[in-house]
Structures are given as structure tokens and as C-alpha cells.
Amino acid sequence: MLEGIPAIVVGVGLLLGLMLLGLPVFIAFLTVNLLAVGLMLGPSGYGMFIASMFDTTTTNSLVTIPMFILMGEILFRSNAVDVLFHSIDTIVGKVRGRQYVLTVLLATIFSTLSGAAMGVAAMLSRSLLPTMVARGYDSKLAIGNILAGASLAPLIPPSILAIIVGMLAGVSISGLLIAGILPGLMFAVLFLGYTFIRVRLDPSxxxxxxxxxxxxxxxxxxxxxxxxxxxxxxxxxxxxxxLMGIATPTEAGAMGVLGALVTAAIYRRFSLSLIKDSTISSARIAAMILIIMATSKLFSQLLAFTGGATALTQLVAGLDVAPWLMIFLLMALPFILCMFIDQIALMLIVVPIYIPILNNIGVDPLWFWLLFLINITVGGMTPPFGYTLFALKSGWEDGRLAEVFSAAWPFVFIFILGMVLLAIFPGIVTFLPSLI
Known part of the structure; x- marks a missing residue:
């Protein structure tokens, strides 16, 4: 039986290989888990697999996910998107480069509805980008703003990825949700500042x-x-x-659903068909996430059983490197991997492996996992394999993929600059959670 670090290498390698072959994430996890249980524990070990799935699917924290998804679906279908577009368009007013400002603001706000960078990028590339190009705006600067704004989705609450990371890492989900507010706003300001400077230097x-x-x-x-x-x-x-500690994320999500229904009524879009369509769509998305979570939990348990997590921790403890260098290495791996595989799949693989390492180097877990969320998002918009790039291109049929790649790089560097600022000033991340 494989033990220690070789078990991690073989398990993670097999998992990534199956995903790169095109297998759905939950089937990849299911295949590796069943294979590992059979080899290590024999037929009697499958009871452990069933118990792990039951324990995961009955976790209270997962109830928050369908609540936030349903809230977003109702708001999307209630004419809120159109109202947002026209209202913000009016408020921005007549400024040089106003469509760029509108792009960043809309992407930031839509991120609170979607929580998925790919969805926001695809939507704005279909609706806003063609209009901007037709009016004479620079396509690369417009594309960059859309990609960057959409990539704030995992940060700005309500964030599905923050809930998953919080549950996997054992940190406060409420704290992680709130921690993304100030960094998300900071990044939006950085995008706008860069855009205004570019327009000022080159009015064309x-x-x-x-x-x-x-x-x-x-x-x-x-x-x-x-x-x-x-x-x-x-x-x-x-x-x-x-933030006020009045409600848990699940209770706040339920209140959000109720508020979304009231909003739909105010916008005169409330109907039985809206409730039906929103519920069905939310159930499909939530079920997919739940299945992935259920089939992945045993993977981390098997790594612990083989002694892989302990061996990796001992290896890291024996390395004579500064904590900041270790954090850099821990960030570099998901940054690269997120260009190839889904964010949720990556988190399910990496988070259980990182937990004992973080305990050893002694960093603030809330701060680290918020940086981790930013990191995997930036990986998703980094050429040449970031999947957010392809989501945008799928909605913009007139453009070239090379143009999308070129447009992304300045904003990737802005994200990196922002992460450096968060590393130097961790209070930007930890201030709001400290108020809970």
C-alpha cells in the first residue's frame, strides 16, 4: 500500500489526470475514492465511503449554498439586471470613458448575484462589449475591465466559493464572507484608477x-x-x-431569498413561473455542487489514513525557508492549476493538504484563505488557459482570442499588486471580520 507523500502524489496525479481527460469532477473523485478504498481497506471499507457521503451531505453549512444561488436566480429573472444597467448608466453620467466605469461597476454588482466569474464575463461580453466596440471604445481595455470585474465574484458576498473554502478549511464562513468586502472594493478602485490613467494618457x-x-x-x-x-x-x-452577528449565513441567505421575492414583486416580475424556473435552476446547480462535495470528502480522509498529510507537514517543517516564501509557493501551485481545472475541484484537492501546513507556519487562516480565493480567481483569467477568458470569448463572436489574451495581462498584474497590498496590510482583510 502506498503511504506518505507517494500516496499524495499518486492520488492527486490520478485525480488531475481524470479531470484533464474530460471526466466530470464528481466522477473523477468517485473513481479515485472507490479505487483507493478497495486497495487499502478492501470491501469492508465501502461502508466508510457511504458514511462519509452521508456526513457531508447532512452538513448544515451546505444549506447556505442553495439559498444564495436561489436569491441570485430570482434577482436575475426579476428584471433587476435591466434596472441595474439603466440606473447605473444614468448615475455615472457624462464622463470621459464612462462605459469603462459602467463596465467595472456592473461587473462588480453582478458578481454579488452570480458568484461565478465565468457567468458574469459571458453575460457582459454578449450585452455590453459589442456596444462599446461599436461606439469606438478600445476593445482591449473593455475586455480587461470585464474580465477583472467578473473575477471579483468569488470575493464579494454572497460567495459560494467562500462558503466551500470555509467549510473545508474549518474557518468561520461568516468571517470569510465579510472579509471579501473591502478587498473587493479595493480591487474595483484599482481597476478604475488604471482605466482613468490610460484614458488620460491616450484619449483615443x-x-x-x-x-x-x-x-x-x-x-x-x-x-x-x-x-x-x-x-x-x-x-x-x-x-x-x-456583519452584525444577527444571523448565520444560512439565515441571511433565507432572508435574501425573501427579499428577492419582494424585489421581483416591486419590479412587477413576480409570478409562479419565475419561482418555478428559479427553483429548478437553483436545484440543478446546488445538486451538482453537493454531489461534488459528497464524493470528494473521503479523498482528504484517505490522505490522512495513508499518513500523507502528516508526512507532508513534517517535510514542510524541515524546510529552512521564510514563512513568506512558503506562502508564495502555496499560492503559486493553485494559480497555475486553476488555468486548467475548475475552481471547486481545485479547492477540494488542495485545501485538505494545505491545512496542516498552515498550522505549522502559523499564519492567520482567514487572511490566507481570502488570498487563496483571489489567487484561484486570477488563475482563471490568466492566459493561455484561464477558463474565464474562454467564457468571455464565447459571448463575443466578432473578436479574436489573441486579443482577449493580450487584454487580460495588465489586469492580472493589477490583481497581483492588490494581493501584495493585502499581504503588507492584512488589516484590509481582517478588519470587518473582527467586528462580528
């Missing part, structure tokens, strides 16, 4: 808005703000309930 990147957009009146701005109130109440109430 943004056409004059004369004849396209008039300065909005005070009444138009007020009306736009009023139209945003229902949506804003839903998002703020969910985040606020968690």
Missing part, C-alpha cells in the same frame, strides 16, 4: 460622448437611485445581518 481609447449621452438631470439621478433601492436592500440586508 475612449470616444467623445457628445451626441451619445447628455448630462443627466438631478431628477433622473434621483429616479435612478430610487429604482436601485429594492435591490440594494436585499444585498445590504444579507451582508448586514451577517
Amino acid at each position: 481609447l475612449a470616444p467623445s460622448d457628445e451626441g451619445i449621452r447628455k448630462e443627466p438631470s438631478v431628477g433622473e439621478v434621483v429616479m435612478a437611485l430610487v429604482q436601485l433601492i429594492p435591490f440594494s436592500i436585499v444585498i445590504i440586508s444579507v451582508i448586514g445581518l451577517i
Whole structure:
């Protein structure tokens, strides 16, 4: 029987190989787990597999996931997207490069609804990008802003990935959700700052808005703000309930669903068909995540059984490297792997292996896992294999993939700069969670 680090190498290698062959994530985990149980424990070990699946699927923390998904589905189908688009378009007003500003703001807000970078990138590449290119905006700068804004999805709550990481790593889910707020806003400001500098240095990147957009009146701005109130109440109430310690993430998610239904009624889109379609779509997504979680939990248990996790911890403890260098190495691996495999699949593989290493080097787990979330998101938009790039290209049929690749690099470096700032000033991550 394989033991120690060789068990980790063979197990992870086989898992990644099956995923790269195109097998669904849950089938890859199921295959490796069944194979490992049969080889190490024999037929009697399959009872352990069933018990592990039951224990995972009955975890209370997982209830939060379908709540947040359902809230987003209802808001998407309730005309909230159209209202957001037109209201923010009015509020931005007439500024040089206003469509870039609109892109970043919309991507940031849509990230609170979707929680998936690929979904936001695909949607904006279909709806906003063609219009910007037709009006004479620079396609690369527009693409970069869409990719960067969409990549904030795992950070800004409610985030499905934050819930999964919190559950796997054993850190506060409420704390991890709240921890993403200030970094998410910081990144949005960095994107806007970079865009304004580029436009200031090269005015040709943004056409004059004369004849396209008039300065909005005070009444138009007020009306736009009023139209945003229902949506804003839903998002703020969910985040606020968690931040004030009044509700758990699951309870806040349930309140968010109720608020989304009220919002749908205010926007005159409430109907039985909306509830039916939203529920079916949410059930499909949540079931997929639940199946993946159920089939993956035993993988970490088997690594512990073989002594792999202990051996890896001892190996790391024996390395004479500075903690910052170890953190860099721990970040580099998922950054590269996330260009090839799904974020959730990567987390399910890496998080159980990282936990004992983090305990050994003594870093703040909330800070580390927030950086980890940022890291895997940036990997997803980094050429040449980041899947967020291909999601954007699938929605923009007129462009070239090489142009998308070229547009991504400046914003990848901005993300890296932001991560350096979070490393130097960890309080940006830990301040809000400390208030809970």
C-alpha cells in the first residue's frame, strides 16, 4: 500500500489526470475514492465511503449554498439586471470613458448575484462589449475591465466559493464572507484608477460622448437611485445581518431569498413561473455542487489514513525557508492549476493538504484563505488557459482570442499588486471580520 507523500502524489496525479481527460469532477473523485478504498481497506471499507457521503451531505453549512444561488436566480429573472444597467448608466453620467466605469461597476454588482466569474464575463461580453466596440471604445481595455470585474465574484458576498473554502478549511464562513468586502472594493478602485490613467494618457481609447449621452438631470439621478433601492436592500440586508452577528449565513441567505421575492414583486416580475424556473435552476446547480462535495470528502480522509498529510507537514517543517516564501509557493501551485481545472475541484484537492501546513507556519487562516480565493480567481483569467477568458470569448463572436489574451495581462498584474497590498496590510482583510 502506498503511504506518505507517494500516496499524495499518486492520488492527486490520478485525480488531475481524470479531470484533464474530460471526466466530470464528481466522477473523477468517485473513481479515485472507490479505487483507493478497495486497495487499502478492501470491501469492508465501502461502508466508510457511504458514511462519509452521508456526513457531508447532512452538513448544515451546505444549506447556505442553495439559498444564495436561489436569491441570485430570482434577482436575475426579476428584471433587476435591466434596472441595474439603466440606473447605473444614468448615475455615472457624462464622463470621459464612462462605459469603462459602467463596465467595472456592473461587473462588480453582478458578481454579488452570480458568484461565478465565468457567468458574469459571458453575460457582459454578449450585452455590453459589442456596444462599446461599436461606439469606438478600445476593445482591449473593455475586455480587461470585464474580465477583472467578473473575477471579483468569488470575493464579494454572497460567495459560494467562500462558503466551500470555509467549510473545508474549518474557518468561520461568516468571517470569510465579510472579509471579501473591502478587498473587493479595493480591487474595483484599482481597476478604475488604471482605466482613468490610460484614458488620460491616450484619449483615443475612449470616444467623445457628445451626441451619445447628455448630462443627466438631478431628477433622473434621483429616479435612478430610487429604482436601485429594492435591490440594494436585499444585498445590504444579507451582508448586514451577517456583519452584525444577527444571523448565520444560512439565515441571511433565507432572508435574501425573501427579499428577492419582494424585489421581483416591486419590479412587477413576480409570478409562479419565475419561482418555478428559479427553483429548478437553483436545484440543478446546488445538486451538482453537493454531489461534488459528497464524493470528494473521503479523498482528504484517505490522505490522512495513508499518513500523507502528516508526512507532508513534517517535510514542510524541515524546510529552512521564510514563512513568506512558503506562502508564495502555496499560492503559486493553485494559480497555475486553476488555468486548467475548475475552481471547486481545485479547492477540494488542495485545501485538505494545505491545512496542516498552515498550522505549522502559523499564519492567520482567514487572511490566507481570502488570498487563496483571489489567487484561484486570477488563475482563471490568466492566459493561455484561464477558463474565464474562454467564457468571455464565447459571448463575443466578432473578436479574436489573441486579443482577449493580450487584454487580460495588465489586469492580472493589477490583481497581483492588490494581493501584495493585502499581504503588507492584512488589516484590509481582517478588519470587518473582527467586528462580528
